[in-house]
Amino acid sequence: MSDAEMIENRTFDEIEVGDVASVSRTLSQRDIALFALVSGDVNPAHLDADYAAGDMFRRVIAHGMWGGGLISAVLGTELPGPGTIYLNQSLRFVRPVGIGDTITAEVKVVEKRADKGIVLLDCRCTNQDGQDVIIGQAEVKAPREKVRRPRIALPDIRLSDHDNYHRLIAAAASDRPIATAVAHPCSPAALTAAIEAAEALLIEPLLVGPEAKIRKAAAEAGKDISAYRIIPADHSHDAAAKAVALIQAGEARLLMKGSLHTDELMGAVVARATGLRTERRISHAYLMDVPGHPRPLIITDAAINIAPTLEEKADIIRNAIDLAHVIEIEEPRVAILSAVETVNPAMQSTLDAAALCKMADRGQITGGLLDGPLAFDNAISEAAAKEKGIVSPVAGKAEILVVPDIEAGNMLAKQLTFLGGADAAGVVLGARVPIILTSRADSLRTRLASCAVAVLLARAATKAAPGVAAGAAA
Template identity: 45%
Template sequence: MTDKLLRNFDDILDAVKNKSPKRVAVAAAQDDAVLEAVQGAHKQKLADFTLVGDIDKIKATADKLGVTLNDVQMIHEPDDRKAAYRAVALVSSGEADVLMKGLINTADFLRAVLDKEIGLRTGRVLSHIAVYQLPGFDRLIMITDGGMNIAPTLQQKADIIQNSVQLANVLGIKPAKIAILAAVEVVNPDMPATLEAAALAKMAERGQIKGAIVDGPLALDNAISMEAAQHKGINSPVAGMADILVTPDIEAGNMLGKSLVYIANGKIAGLILGAAKPVVVTSRADTYEAKIMSIALGALLG
């Protein structure tokens, strides 16, 4: 955890470089995009790596890409599912600090994460959080959950919020200001998202969600624009200043997040939270920089 408020991706990179290096265990590491990111992160001294997978394929892929894997530890396990369990075991035993997905089906990868014996269960739901550096903003904005939970229940949303607070605190955001998004900023019995937003705000007020100021329902403009909030006469400690945006469902989170990248030219990094240690799962569509920043986020939290 840092006492300094990290406002952009350069701040995150500097904070990681100033820490003792964390070790990232990569499951089924014979993936071209992952190996390029591993080399880049290792060169920038963001983390050390243990690659678990088919060593012959890892080396062949690295040679094809011109990737140098000197000083990178490798463990031979040609079976992808077994590689996932080996990588998870490294993290759960303390031999590694962060888990990363390679060339393996996400369901098989998460099955290992949630294994009752060697997995990384905490009792909380797993959730995805995306961190954005956006033009025109002097702070990082986070969105959850656009990648894991399809239609989270009220209790799952409480877990999702608690997961996000953990990352916010590591970024120096204390307390985190969390907006529960809906289409409107008033409670409407015909709109379930507004009812859940009001319940979550009350849960935080009564200490059922800790370390954050939670308010909702808030429409997107009221959550991030002080001018919009003042224009609508909204009196809230979160309105216009939200650090974390909690979306009603996966569709809203996914579309909002992608619009920030592809329309607003935002930069993204992401993690899966709720496990005992951070989990890096990057998309094939993510840029090289997004993969590097996701590793950096994991190393900061690990």
């Protein structure tokens, strides 16, 4: 092994007064989260950007003990190194450390005590501007025996920080929130989702449902709804119909599911005479934020189309590409999923994938790069695609995953959510307006992200067709 792959100490006899060692590291939000995880220190001055700097994405003040940890790393790995016993330290934190700061921790031997093998070291941490952030002294017992061994690889720890969702919500928030018909918000969870989205400056909720039930839900949730308009309805089916009617009348530009079944809401949406149909097939998409994955994933369709035909899959892809454009993916890579990556006449999903790719070649599907059939691993992992010899601009880099049917989509989304720690913001596309689907199990972050996606879609539709109801087909 090379010297860089080995770790070696300096014994007491090898150490001389004046010896110096150092390490440097740049502080990230991940470092702060890991420190909180290990220490239990959830001081908002370290973790809450709103508390520390007034802006979620501005500089965050970090705990000085992170810098103290760097000093410990120098002592334990460099000078004296493996076998060192930490006896005492006195550190003074003279300047805060913020995200993006590069800190250099240096230790210098100032005294040796031969009788007990003790070494005193001056400790200093400086930032990228050469300013002191920590100064002090450490007392250690240096090893007597030589140690040289391979460095131990650090464990791969995944943190579900969901920065993509935070940025999405921040981009959608506005002092002009979008009027949103909320169908039957008659449970504390459904009502809370709508009110929290309003408090985040995303939507202006119009609460449609039995007034007594809405007020009861508000009381149970501890939410003040005095500022919001209530449109009375007799029951959940009536609430769905009246919510859709608000869209038809131009009083609302988004539709949001409350505490009614999805099929009740969609029944009102697809009603031929009074619904919100367009020439485009209606489909569902999850915008997924998967910890550790470098890009967002759009999974479609996991909630609306049970066993879509080839023609319906083409519209599902068009809807997903439109969503990708709204979240600023200019030319999304679309992977059409199957169990294999070759065309098999016995597997309809592979035949559909091949046909859809040819449709894209002929200009029938535009705005994205399509490839398929691709197995899931080949769609998201460049290493897996390379191992199988797949040469494609999509393989390993997909941003849109098109599943063969609702069962595959539902299972894939829930596996990523419950095993991979992903968040899934749900939205229905292809209707005259975006439709927000939330679940009682969703976190606040997911509920807000679902609303944020719909808000961005509505704004994009208004820009594309001024004077036309947001989300309407051109």
